[in-house]
Amino acid sequence: AQSVSQHNHHVILSEAASLELGCNYSYGGTVNLFWYVQYPGQHLQLLLKYFSGDPLVKGIKGFEAEFIKSKFSFNLRKPSVQWSDTAEYFCAVSGFQKLVFGTGTRLLVSP
Amino acid sequence: DSGVTQTPKHLITATGQRVTLRCSPRSGDLSVYWYQQSLDQGLQFLIQYYNGEERAKGNILERFSAQQFPDLHSELNLSSLELGDSALYFCASSVGQGDYTFGSGTRLTVV
Numbered sequence A: 001a002q003s004v005s006q007h008n009h010h011v012i013l014s015e016a017a018s019l020e021l022g023c024n025y026s027y028g029g030t031v032n033l034f035w036y037v038q039y040p041g042q043h044l045q046l047l048l049k050y051f052s053g054d055p056l057v058k059g060i061k062g063f064e065a066e067f068i069k070s071k072f073s074f075n076l077r078k079p080s081v082q083w084s085d086t087a088e089y090f091c092a093v094s095g096f097q098k099l100v101f102g103t104g105t106r107l108l109v110s111p
Numbered sequence B: 001d002s003g004v005t006q007t008p009k010h011l012i013t014a015t016g017q018r019v020t021l022r023c024s025p026r027s028g029d030l031s032v033y034w035y036q037q038s039l040d041q042g043l044q045f046l047i048q049y050y051n052g053e054e055r056a057k058g059n060i061l062e063r064f065s066a067q068q069f070p071d072l073h074s075e076l077n078l079s080s081l082e083l084g085d086s087a088l089y090f091c092a093s094s095v096g097q098g099d100y101t102f103g104s105g106t107r108l109t110v111v
Helices: none
Strands: A002-004 A010-014 A020-021 A024-026 A032-040 A046-051 A056-058 A065-067 A073-078 A087-094 A100-101 A105-110 B005-007 B010-013 B021-023 B032-038 B043-049 B053-057 B062-068 B072-077 B086-096 B106-110
Touching: A002 A100, A002 B032, A010 A020, A020 A105, A024 A073, A024 B043, A032 A065, A032 A073, A046 A065, A046 A073, A073 B021, A100 B005, A100 B043, A105 B062, B005 B086, B010 B021, B021 B106, B032 B072, B043 B062, B072 B086
Parallel strands: A010 A105, B010 B106
Antiparallel strands: A002 A024, A020 A073, A032 A046, A032 A087, A056 A065, A065 A073, A087 A100, A087 A105, B005 B021, B021 B072, B032 B043, B032 B086, B043 B053, B062 B072, B086 B106
């Protein structure tokens, strides 16, 4: 069965700091990997996704993620966060028939 | 607007009652997925329908059921409601694996 682990539950950063959120997955077959963001009171929005090809994926709002197959990881990065990045971030893996989410990381960016 | 429409946005009901949540998928999407988001359980996959047929089942209680109609909209029925069923219920749709779009959710409060 698919599973996703996000190790950081809460992260607090100052504006302009760099961000890296960890994500590890477990699945025996070919996977598609995703990062979603949920701003307070809003629905999930896709930041980026990896299906195949270049393991370094660029998404919206300056986010990127690197797929490292040997480590079963898909970490999210942003060189310089802004106050508006305050949100909850979810890593997800799509295997057979369904999308499975990690527990989420709440990011608070202080101005 | 993501293209996935969920109604109602908010629902308050008493324990023991039954409610129906509705989801209209994005135009052209054949798959509908239901998720429950609560503080203690995170984002849990409930069930998936594809073109009217159940395709995958997750952590869905026996008190809950769903269906997808010929016009592709889906309904999630929650019965014998308990306080612990209070959560945000999301619907997502996709045309295939890897292109999931989420609705704004229905916030259910059971009192």
